[in-house]
Amino acid sequence: MTDKDLKVFIDIICHYFEKTTRHAPELKEPVIELNQFRLLDYTGFIKISGNNQGWVYISMPKGMLLDVLNCMGESLSDRSILLDSVGEIVSIITSNAREHFGAQFQISVPVTSAGKENAPISHEMPRFLLPFSWREHQAYVGIALLA
């Protein structure tokens, strides 16, 4: 994972929220996370295979997801739509990255979780964390990729 690769994800995250909600996120300094996952209320995971192996995930608080859905004009707000939405958001962000990584950057359907349990990734897998704020909410994208 190079600085250029991280910049690709940062640009895609900004583009996603600007385009779908008309509110730009503010990205903070990337950090490396080595131990326990910091998972928020809802998390969507995408498994990567092909030339790169690993996972990309986005973890968001419930209030942020509800605000995002509201900006999109979605009236549903139950647990099912929140899980679906966090999965779709991470799927779009990761799939957009194929423009940079190429067609060999192969993407699974999303796996979603509510709460701090059931992360499909090993805690031992080091990952880059891209913290960001959107409106008054804090969330992050995690990238655990082996070249």
Place this chain on the structure above:
Amino acid sequence: MKLLIVDDSTLIRRAIERFANKFQFDEIRSANNGANALKEFKSFLPEVVTMDITMPEMDGLTCVEAILREKPDVQILVISALADKSTAVEAIKRGASGFLLKPFTEETLITSLEELFEE
């Protein structure tokens, strides 16, 4: 005119349905994967289909080919987040009439559907 929306995300299916209401389709139905879409297509026989690519059970590009074997004149708009150019080219090669990149807005979806109708 009838529209079939195919996407594994409820959020996206509902957004497409809201945005497409502008066109006053006689009926809109949806399916959450390629296999269900093919079953729905055979009974519903829509003139227009929006099709995601990355879905469980049957991917969207395989479903595009299967649908076109059933009804070669159907207009299929592939709507995917897969941003590499080869994916869009592959969709058109398999017979899709258009390609729209996610994330989309109401404006970009409407423009893409209008382009289908112009054809």
